[in-house]
Amino acid sequence: MADDRTPVTRQALLDMMVTVRKTHILRAGVELGVFDILASGTSTAEAVAGKLGTDPRATRVLLNALAAIGLLDATDGGYLLAPGADTLLVADSPEYYGHAFRLAASDYEWDALRHLPEAVRTGGTVVDDNAESPDFGYWLDFAVAGTGNTQPMADLIAEEVTTWAAGRDTLDVLDVACGHGLYGFTIAQRDPRARVWSLDWPNVLSITAANAERLGVTDRSAQIPGDMFTAPLGGPYDVIAVTNVLHHFSHERAVELLARMRGALKPDGRLVTVAITHAGGPPAEDPVPHLFAVLMLAWTHSGEVTSAEEVAEIVAEAGFDTPSQHSLPHIPLRTFIADRRNES
Incomplete structure (x- = not known):
């Protein structure tokens, strides 16, 4: 009898492993205001860095990464927002969604999930600052x-x-x-x-x-x-x-x-x-x-x-x-x- 289930592959596993990079690339773009700068049109890495007050080389690395995950388009003239980014990632847009990273990609989740193997071993949270703590930030x-x-x-x-x-x-x-x-x-x-x-x-x-x-x-x-x-x-x-x-x-x-x-x-x-x-x-x-x-x-x-x-x-x-x-x-x-x- 044929097995028509989708197989687990090395590439599928690798994609899961590097997803954390995509999350932090998006988070950095939102926190730094990259999408707001590019809302006015195509710009170079040097110009973006000048407006943000960031290092030009490091800014170029981040912009290329944002383009690699589909949030920007890289052209000969520089970088511009991918379709939809102007609606969802520019802070003054009525449909702005960038604030969601505060919850969906919070440090609180990262800190807890780093201890997931131990939570599985013991049956529950092993971190002191958890969802049941009165002062949980x-x-x-x-x-x-x-x-x-x-x-x-x-x-x-x-x-x-x-x-x-x-x-x-x-x-x-x-x-x-x-x-x-x-x-x-x-x-x-x-x-x-x-x-x-x-x-x-x-x-x-x-x-x-x-x-x-x-x-x-x-x-x-x-x-x-x-x-x-x-x-x-x-x-x-x-x-x-x-x-x-x-x-x-x-x-x-x-x-x-x-x-x-x-x-x-x-x-x-x-x-x-x-x-x-x-x-x-x-x-x-x-x-x-x-x-x-x-x-x-x-x-x-x-x-x-x-x-x-x-x-x-x-x-x-x-x-x-x-x-x-x-x-x-x-x-x-x-x-x-x-x-x-x-x-x-």
């Missing part, structure tokens, strides 16, 4: 930048929540592990009744507050500093959002967290949770969640990316009805919305 970057997936999911949630809450007298929202706060604040922007309590580490909440002011909802927002497993929650709330944290914990710990939130909901309240999930099929057909799961292994004590089915089980075990599931094309996040189950 990554969360500040996350709160400032978010990701390209954040606002689309926040809009989806706000639409679902405000439609459901149309006949309610109040719309009090607890945003747990809020970070940037956009999930709760987008609801507040959509519905003038909404009041939002943002729970996160104290160092993160200063950025959350700045976002509340930028979005015009400061007068309807409050803060709860502390650990989501121990901080006083207040309430009861109409809606509690627990976003992008379930993959940090084991199944049992995730159930514990959501059960705690159930206790702070009104009897007819709703839970909203957002999680990265996989489809349950072969990993090669859905690679992004499985690659992210490796980061969770290196970055947390028991975190893992699970299937959508298991997240639904976690929600049910925590005392909620079977959740509805919502997703958007090309975004590896899934939203689960469930009513509080009231035991007779």
Whole structure:
């Protein structure tokens, strides 16, 4: 019987090994502002170096590397932006995407993943500064930048929540592990009744507050500093959002967290949770969640990316009805919305 699987080759392995170089070449181009300089047109390495205040020879090496990976075109007259780079890599473009490197290629990830073999041996993170640390600097970057997936999911949630809450007298929202706060604040922007309590580490909440002011909802927002497993929650709330944290914990710990939130909901309240999930099929057909799961292994004590089915089980075990599931094309996040189950 013929084996029609794609074989592993030396070239394929080498391509994986040198990908780190491409990442750092892109990061250097963004940090130095190379793409902004070339936005005005073709330029030589010497001219680019003069505007950036960099070494001419080293600048030429970087520009050639950026051309080698397809971000610039090299011509007899110098260098110019490749198609699309003017839209995605020039800082004043409305579709600028260069800021994503702060999260997708962060030093925090590099430092943790260097210890991946040891994490596999021991079963979890071996670095002291990890995703569960109160002062983890990554969360500040996350709160400032978010990701390209954040606002689309926040809009989806706000639409679902405000439609459901149309006949309610109040719309009090607890945003747990809020970070940037956009999930709760987008609801507040959509519905003038909404009041939002943002729970996160104290160092993160200063950025959350700045976002509340930028979005015009400061007068309807409050803060709860502390650990989501121990901080006083207040309430009861109409809606509690627990976003992008379930993959940090084991199944049992995730159930514990959501059960705690159930206790702070009104009897007819709703839970909203957002999680990265996989489809349950072969990993090669859905690679992004499985690659992210490796980061969770290196970055947390028991975190893992699970299937959508298991997240639904976690929600049910925590005392909620079977959740509805919502997703958007090309975004590896899934939203689960469930009513509080009231035991007779």
